[in-house]
Amino acid sequence: MRAPVSSRLIWLVATLCLAVVLGASEGAYAQADPQNYMFNSGQTIQPFFEGWAHNADGSFEMHFGYLNRNYVEELHVPIGAENRMVPDGPDRGQPTFFYPHVNHRVFSVTVAADWGDKELVWQITVRGETFRAIAWLQPEWEIGVNAGGRFFATADGADTNEAPTLAVDAARTITLPAALTMTATVSDDGLPEPRQRGGRGGGRGTLPTFEQNPDGPTLPVNIPQIQRAARSGPTRTRVERVNVTWTQRRGPAGVTLASQGEPQDGVATVTATFESPGEYVFTVQASDGPETVTETVAVTVR
Numbered sequence: 001m002r003a004p005v006s007s008r009l010i011w012l013v014a015t016l017c018l019a020v021v022l023g024a025s026e027g028a029y030a031q032a033d034p035q036n037y038m039f040n041s042g043q044t045i046q047p048f049f050e051g052w053a054h055n056a057d058g059s060f061e062m063h064f065g066y067l068n069r070n071y072v073e074e075l076h077v078p079i080g081a082e083n084r085m086v087p088d089g090p091d092r093g094q095p096t097f098f099y100p101h102v103n104h105r106v107f108s109v110t111v112a113a114d115w116g117d118k119e120l121v122w123q124i125t126v127r128g129e130t131f132r133a134i135a136w137l138q139p140e141w142e143i144g145v146n147a148g149g150r151f152f153a154t155a156d157g158a159d160t161n162e163a164p165t166l167a168v169d170a171a172r173t174i175t176l177p178a179a180l181t182m183t184a185t186v187s188d189d190g191l192p193e194p195r196q197r198g199g200r201g202g203g204r205g206t207l208p209t210f211e212q213n214p215d216g217p218t219l220p221v222n223i224p225q226i227q228r229a230a231r232s233g234p235t236r237t238r239v240e241r242v243n244v245t246w247t248q249r250r251g252p253a254g255v256t257l258a259s260q261g262e263p264q265d266g267v268a269t270v271t272a273t274f275e276s277p278g279e280y281v282f283t284v285q286a287s288d289g290p291e292t293v294t295e296t297v298a299v300t301v302r
Helices: 007-030
Strands: 045-054 060-068 083-086 101-111 120-126 129-135 165-170 180-187 235-239 242-250 256-259 267-273 278-287 292-301
Touching (some): 060 120, 060 129, 165 278, 165 292, 235 256
Antiparallel strands (some): 060 101, 120 129, 180 267, 242 278, 278 292
């Protein structure tokens, strides 16, 4: 016959089980979730498909961007097994240089009018990890050819707006330690007129200052901060109403693009300095909002 179990023993066993469960839970919460970390370096690249657009000749444009999971580190992934597109790849104009963090509408690929339901895949491998962007003509993913991010009036010439003109001048070969000077000559018809934003309450119409509130909370000194000041990105200038953007598309990391003063007489100047020789490609875009024109500059650095 089984001996009766004392109530004290039952209480002791229940207490020990509860302690084990609580200890495991506290330990689990104490372990930081790696997905919530933001890294300056050491991470991978996720390419992504951003939609497709119709071309006048019946063909289609597939638009791509990428997420470089690093907040500071630039990456260079040459065309080949680790940076390829299929079909008809590996090279279909994709970048080999990757700025930190998120970069939208970096390049597009033209596919034939009879593309049908086929897939276009961009695959990138960094540090042994492979990620893909898969594009196809799903109706819900159709976008405009130029998706401007500003407000425009429709009654003052938006329908008759013409794209800016853009002419880029730069040497095609330089020898280190020389720097490269690139100029962009831009003109525009002044359309469309920007819509005036009114102050309708709730902070609308008021530009943020990004200045810290002296009476607001401060961060503890022992919390590491992302090196945002060290993060690189495309260089932007403004020629009257036209935004001019200089972007490195291909080539090794370590290039610095710096604007040289204010644009004069429709001419914007940027100087590129290089850390290492190689084959580089830069794109220059001039946009009035609805319309964007692009020029490409290929440079050999010896």
